[in-house]
Amino acid sequence: xxxxxxxxxxxxxxxxxxxxxxxxxxxxxxxxxxxxxxxxxxxxxxxxxxxxxxxxxxxxxxxxxxxxxxxxxxxxxxxxxxxxxxxxxxxxxxxxxxxxxxxxxxxxxxxxxxxxx
Amino acid sequence: xxxxxxxxxxxxxxxxxxxxxxxxxxxxxxxxxxxxxxxxxxxxxxxxxxxxxxxxxxxxxxxxxxxxxxxxxxxxxxxxxxxxxxxxxxxxxxxxxxxxxxxxxxxxxxxxxx
Numbered sequence: 001x002x003x004x005x006x007x008x009x010x011x012x013x014x015x016x017x018x019x020x021x022x023x024x025x026x027x028x029x030x031x032x033x034x035x036x037x038x039x040x041x042x043x044x045x046x047x048x049x050x051x052x053x054x055x056x057x058x059x060x061x062x063x064x065x066x067x068x069x070x071x072x073x074x075x076x077x078x079x080x081x082x083x084x085x086x087x088x089x090x091x092x093x094x095x096x097x098x099x100x101x102x103x104x105x106x107x108x109x110x111x112x113x114x115x116x117x
Numbered sequence: 118x119x120x121x122x123x124x125x126x127x128x129x130x131x132x133x134x135x136x137x138x139x140x141x142x143x144x145x146x147x148x149x150x151x152x153x154x155x156x157x158x159x160x161x162x163x164x165x166x167x168x169x170x171x172x173x174x175x176x177x178x179x180x181x182x183x184x185x186x187x188x189x190x191x192x193x194x195x196x197x198x199x200x201x202x203x204x205x206x207x208x209x210x211x212x213x214x215x216x217x218x219x220x221x222x223x224x225x226x227x228x229x230x231x
Binding site: 091 | 152162163164218
């Protein structure tokens with residue numbers, strides 16, 4: 001019954017390394033979102049899943065970014081050949097239903113802070 | 118495209134006083150959702166309050182209330198009886214539909230002074 005969880009909480013990578021960030025949404029939540037938050041700024045949308053289907057990936061900054069949610073629950077955001085500009089906090093959020101409830105809200109995880117050296 | 122603007126990068130308030138954070142947004146939609154999220158230094162984004170655009174009544178949650186002016190596209194947050202635990206970044210946010218991405222403003226850093 002816990003909230004959205006993310007792992008690892010902190011990740012230091014050398015430039016050029018690949019990284020994988022994990023998100024465990026709230027059980028039963030259909031929608032899952034990834035956001036990127038640069039230091040001192042508001043989060044910006046990366047990609048959206050409805051169950052296992054990736055319906056919107058318009059926010060992914062380059063083809064080095066890839067996200068998946070193969071069984072419609074846990075999601076992984078992968079960044080290949082990391083660059084220093086990828087340093088940010090990556091937030092995952094989930095929401096319960098497909099627009100059927102007026103109480104729809106996105107619930108956020110604690111984020112993964114990525115530092116690329 | 119929707120945009121969210123917060124014109125106050127930083128604000129401070131004395132403990133127990135009232136403070137109002139400003140937010141304006143731009144959209145051509147008629148129905149949408151507005152939120153205020155709080156992000157303490159621990160970085161967990163927490164929902165403070167939400168407002169459905171079709172509702173004329175302003176939302177309230179304990180010490181937090183909003184002033185929603187749909188025609189003016191304004192959505193301010195009032196925090197009454199400010200507490201030290203209210204110190205955080207506050208983000209105003211817009212969502213077109215309940216399964217759409219959230220668009221965040223740049224944030225207002227609020228400090229509550231003892």
